Amino acid sequence: MDLNSGHPTLTTLRHLLPEAAVAGGSFEAWLPPPSQIARKDRARFMRTVRDEATSACLRTLMQLAGLEDQRDIGRAPDGQRYWPLDYAGSLTHKGTVVLGALAPVRTISSLGVDLERTGGRELTSMQASIAPEGLPPGTPPGEGVLLAFCCKESVFKAFYPLERSQLEFQDVQLSWEPGPENFFNAIASCPRDHRIKVRAKVIEGWVVSAATSNRRAV
Ligand SMILES: CC(C)(COP(=O)(O)OP(=O)(O)OC[C@H]1O[C@@H](n2cnc3c(N)ncnc32)[C@H](O)[C@@H]1OP(=O)(O)O)[C@@H](O)C(=O)NCCC(=O)NCCS
Numbered sequence: 023m024d025l026n027s028g029h030p031t032l033t034t035l036r037h038l039l040p041e042a043a044v045a046g047g048s049f050e051a052w053l054p055p056p057s058q059i060a061r062k063d064r065a066r067f068m069r070t071v072r073d074e075a076t077s078a079c080l081r082t083l084m085q086l087a088g089l090e091d092q093r094d095i096g097r098a099p100d101g102q103r104y105w106p107l108d109y110a111g112s113l114t115h116k117g118t119v120v121l122g123a124l125a126p127v128r129t130i131s132s133l134g135v136d137l138e139r140t141g142g143r144e145l146t147s148m149q150a151s152i153a154p155e156g157l158p159p160g161t162p163p164g165e166g167v168l169l170a171f172c173c174k175e176s177v178f179k180a181f182y183p184l185e186r187s188q189l190e191f192q193d194v195q196l197s198w199e200p201g202p203e204n205f206f207n208a209i210a211s212c213p214r215d216h217r218i219k220v221r222a223k224v225i226e227g228w229v230v231s232a233a234t235s236n237r238r239a240v
Pocket of ligand 1: 103112115116174177179180190
């Protein structure tokens with residue numbers, strides 16, 4: 023069975039990252055009704071299906087990039103994936119959705135994608151720790167903090183392969199720029215003078231973000 027590639031978050035990620043191959047979608051249809059799985063087994067079952075969906079997403083990314091012969095894209099001990107030589111990639115999962123992106127490093131040196139759900143944990147009171155530099159203009163505080171959170175998670179994923187170094191929220195300052203309607207653009211100022219471009223969109227209860235850098239790894 024294929025992932026639901028008509029999911030709005032996948033279409034959105036394609037708009038945010040036109041220069042990359044993008045894949046994934048929802049695996050909701052792969053799941054039986056919750057009543058058919060014992061409560062104690064649900065979390066493990068969900069993890070297994072999510073891993074299968076992630077493998078399907080990775081296979082599609084490899085096909086789109088013409089790298090069908092590539093062996094499995096395993097995980098390094100620090101959590102990163104072993105992307106093919108000369109390619110930058112990133113994955114994100116939330117609920118029953120998995121998204122991935124892949125691009126040659128001659129186009130994008132490093133990239134990060136992130137997906138969040140609106141209407142979940144109320145983050146407004148965490149603005150001082152997540153986004154002390156300010157929120158995207160015109161957003162209600164809850165949505166603004168979630169946007170900043172999502173963007174900084176994707177910046178984390180783009181920054182880490184360049185410097186092999188983890189970021190805290192306060193290591194990253196987002197300078198928001200006007201974007202097309204419903205799109206949010208920012209430049210993320212990070213340690214060691216990295217400037218990472220980040221784009222995001224709120225769509226049907228989801229926030230999708232993509233961060234890209236054109237600076238080479240040290
Ligand atoms: C690594 C982290 C950013 C992942 O985000 P998340 O919302 O928990 O989970 P997501 O599903 O969106 O992303 C998971 C993917 O991130 C990728 N990832 C994990 N560690 C990574 C790293 N060090 N560098 C780049 N990508 C990484 C993996 O591909 C993983 O998917 P996989 O396990 O299937 O391979 C997060 O768990 C984390 O450690 N955050 C702490 C640091 C932080 O939040 N700093 C503030 C932001 S500046």
